[in-house]
Amino acid sequence: MGYAWPMSIEVLLSGATGTIGRALIAFMDGEEHYRLAGTASRDRFFEPDVDADVVIDFSHPSLLEKTLAFAHRRRLPLVIGTTGLSAELAGHIKQAAADIPICQAANFSIGVNLLMRLAGQAAAILGEDFDLEITEVHHRRKIDAPSGTALALGATLAKARGLDIDEASVFDRTRHRIPRSKHEIGYQSIRGGDVVGEHTVHLLGDGERLELTHRASRREVFAQGALLAARKLMQRSAGLVDFADLVLD
Numbered sequence: 001m002g003y004a005w006p007m008s009i010e011v012l013l014s015g016a017t018g019t020i021g022r023a024l025i026a027f028m029d030g031e032e033h034y035r036l037a038g039t040a041s042r043d044r045f046f047e048p049d050v051d052a053d054v055v056i057d058f059s060h061p062s063l064l065e066k067t068l069a070f071a072h073r074r075r076l077p078l079v080i081g082t083t084g085l086s087a088e089l090a091g092h093i094k095q096a097a098a099d100i101p102i103c104q105a106a107n108f109s110i111g112v113n114l115l116m117r118l119a120g121q122a123a124a125i126l127g128e129d130f131d132l133e134i135t136e137v138h139h140r141r142k143i144d145a146p147s148g149t150a151l152a153l154g155a156t157l158a159k160a161r162g163l164d165i166d167e168a169s170v171f172d173r174t175r176h177r178i179p180r181s182k183h184e185i186g187y188q189s190i191r192g193g194d195v196v197g198e199h200t201v202h203l204l205g206d207g208e209r210l211e212l213t214h215r216a217s218r219r220e221v222f223a224q225g226a227l228l229a230a231r232k233l234m235q236r237s238a239g240l241v242d243f244a245d246l247v248l249d
Contacts, residue, residue, distance in 0.1 A: 009231060010037040010052040012076070014067040015059030017041045020081060023219040024056065024226065034227055046070060054079065054230040061085050065092070072096040077233040079226050080104040083148030097240035101233045105243035106148035108225030112199065113244040115214045116156045119201040122210060123160040126203055128182040130210070132157050133202040137190040145189035146171070149199055154185045157201070 011028065015021040016039035028034040037052040042063055055071045057064050058081040068089075071078040080093065083106050093102060107113065123132060134157075136150040146154075158165040161183075168185045170176065180186075197216040203209060216222070225243065232246050 008032065009034050009054060009227075009234070011035065011227075011230065012038045012040070012046055012050065012052040012055045014040040014046075014055065014057040014063060015082065018058055020058040020219060020222050020226070024058070024223040027220055027223040027227070031227075040067060052076060054234060056226055056230055057082055058226070061089055065089055068092060068096055072100055075100055077101045077230065077236070078103075079108075079229050079233060081106075081108055081222070081226060084144060094240060097238060099238055101236035101238055102240050103229045103233050103243055103246055104240060105229075106152040107197075108222045108229060108243055109197075109214070109216055110225055110228075110247060111214050111221070112149055112216075113248060115199065115201070115212055116153055116244060117248070119153060119212050120156045120160040122201075122203055122212065123157045126205065126210070128161065130203040130205040131180060131182070131184070131186075132161070133186040133188070133204065135188045135190070135200045135202065137192075137195050137198040139194050139196065140192050142191060145191070146187040147189070147197070147199070149197070150187055150189070153199060153201055154187065157185055 011034055013021055013024055013036060016025060025036060028036050038046045038050040040046050045066065054077045055067060056079040057067045061082060061084055064080065064082045068078065077100060080102060093104060096102065134150050134153050136147045138147060154169055155165050158168050163183055168183055170184045170186045196219055200211055200213040202211050229243055229246055
């Protein structure tokens with residue numbers, strides 16, 4: 001994409017044993033612009049005297065809490081891809097962002113983040129005559145459902161329509177024996193095989209429908225996005241920024 005790489009970056013990786021963590025390690029192993037300075041997992045944390053330029057976290061909320069405190073204490077930029085955060089932890093992230101730059105996102109694919117923007121625009125333009133549904137497909141090992149990306153897409157759609165996301169979200173219609181309202185955002189999750197990730201936003205009207213889909217075939221796209229965010233984040237002094245605002249604007 002024509003980015004200039006002015007220097008090599010020393011990266012600390014939290015969540016090194018996870019799926020994206022392993023993809024990040026594999027990607028950096030063949031890249032001269034990044035060096036893995038240290039790793040953390042549930043069993044082992046960063047060395048106290050380790051030197052680095054940025055911290056990337058794709059771990060678990062319990063480990064993220066510790067990683068956030070470490071980055072805050074060391075005044076290091078922090079990229080967060082961990083999802084399923086409590087309101088308390090989200091509050092801690094906002095507090096830390098007053099002193100350090102933090103990029104937080106449910107998905108670090110450039111394509112997915114563009115999908116979110118396009119879906120929001122479409123939902124606003126087409127209006128409530130078009131029903132909103134989200135489907136997502138992932139590999140058999142993925143535990144959470146819907147995915148964090150699907151929930152982020154739902155939040156984008158809700159904002160575009162002026163809906164309360166908690167009231168609008170429908171996850172199970174097996175006991176929902178009433179006609180669909182105009183103010184619902186439905187979610188369906190499929191698990192199986194080795195699917196890296198697929199998300200579709202359905203805008204369904206009478207006589208026509210629009211479907212916006214993103215498919216990831218390699219996990220390297222998330223690693224590349226996280227590292228791009230890390231590099232751009234280093235140019236900031238403090239503040240909490242979304243990945244889309246960081247790389248698409």
